[in-house]
Amino acid sequence: MQTRIWNIVALMLLVTVSVSKAETCESLLYESDVPLAFDIRAYETITTFPGSLMGTCSDRCLRDKSCLAVEICESGGTKYCRLVRGWTPGYLGVTGTETCKQYAVVLNTTCGALEFYDRETAQCVQQDVCNFELTTEPTCFLTETTGDIFDWTRRSGSTSSVSTGPPSAKVGSYYKYTETSSPRLTGDTAWLVSNRVFEDKTYCLSMYYHMYGSTQGTLKIQTITGSDPPVTHWELSGDQGNTWHSLDKLNLPLNNNTMIRFEGIRGTNYYSDMSIDYVVLWPFACP
Ligand SMILES: [Ca+2]
Ligand SMILES: [Ca+2]
Numbered sequence: 001m002q003t004r005i006w007n008i009v010a011l012m013l014l015v016t017v018s019v020s021k022a023e024t025c026e027s028l029l030y031e032s033d034v035p036l037a038f039d040i041r042a043y044e045t046i047t048t049f050p051g052s053l054m055g056t057c058s059d060r061c062l063r064d065k066s067c068l069a070v071e072i073c074e075s076g077g078t079k080y081c082r083l084v085r086g087w088t089p090g091y092l093g094v095t096g097t098e099t100c101k102q103y104a105v106v107l108n109t110t111c112g113a114l115e116f117y118d119r120e121t122a123q124c125v126q127q128d129v130c131n132f133e134l135t136t137e138p139t140c141f142l143t144e145t146t147g148d149i150f151d152w153t154r155r156s157g158s159t160s161s162v163s164t165g166p167p168s169a170k171v172g173s174y175y176k177y178t179e180t181s182s183p184r185l186t187g188d189t190a191w192l193v194s195n196r197v198f199e200d201k202t203y204c205l206s207m208y209y210h211m212y213g214s215t216q217g218t219l220k221i222q223t224i225t226g227s228d229p230p231v232t233h234w235e236l237s238g239d240q241g242n243t244w245h246s247l248d249k250l251n252l253p254l255n256n257n258t259m260i261r262f263e264g265i266r267g268t269n270y271y272s273d274m275s276i277d278y279v280v281l282w283p284f285a286c287p
Helices: 002-024 051-063
Strands: 069-075 078-084 100-104 115-118 123-126 128-130 142-144 153-156 174-177 189-194 201-211 218-225 231-237 245-254 258-265 274-282
Touching (some): 201 218, 218 245, 231 245, 245 258
Antiparallel strands (some): 069 078, 069 100, 115 123, 128 274, 142 189, 153 174, 174 274, 189 258, 201 245, 201 274, 218 231, 218 258
């Protein structure tokens, strides 16, 4: 009976920790990245909670091969750990207010920049990420295309209209957005499409998006396989306030004949600038 009570207490503590995670840590950013030996041991001492929390975290990471990294997060002097999919820093020197330190899981080697260590295949794998910091980004899997009405615009700082668009990028200095002032009209579309051949499996997409403006339009994430009609996997319309939001986990079933398409659709007036930044595509289903 006593064991059961302690289990309940431990469970309540874990629930408490889970709630605070969402408030203090963002899943897409980190403060630092430290390679670990394959045999993961205690990477940081967490004294605030019972040992079970630390033990659970380590055990899960050892057993779960899809776990590629561990994060130690801190909130108000309280530390806790969580499992994430790890990667090496894409852009060194990214700073923010995050309080998580990330530890990548690597085997006697450190993967190169913009790579992560895939424990299942024991290889360093390139990370597909669009941060839009460069005009041409080798790691970015999205590109402009024709067949739509206009292009997405790469931008630093605010957009040229008031009461729409973000004040700045979410990560780094640049982002992409749909400039919806004249000559753009209601319903005009701008597409970004993938330029990669994918494997036949489910990938996980995450990103930041900003959709501020009283006549905000619609953003869709779609897949198109062969000549089939587009399949919409995520869609959002209307004013989402003047803040960046995160889309954490979107499963996308892909194969070598599938294209990913981002579709921005202008709303009824120019208060319709929508933005995206730090779009990441993992070659695994979402955890
Ligand atoms: Ca950026
Ligand atoms: Ca275009």
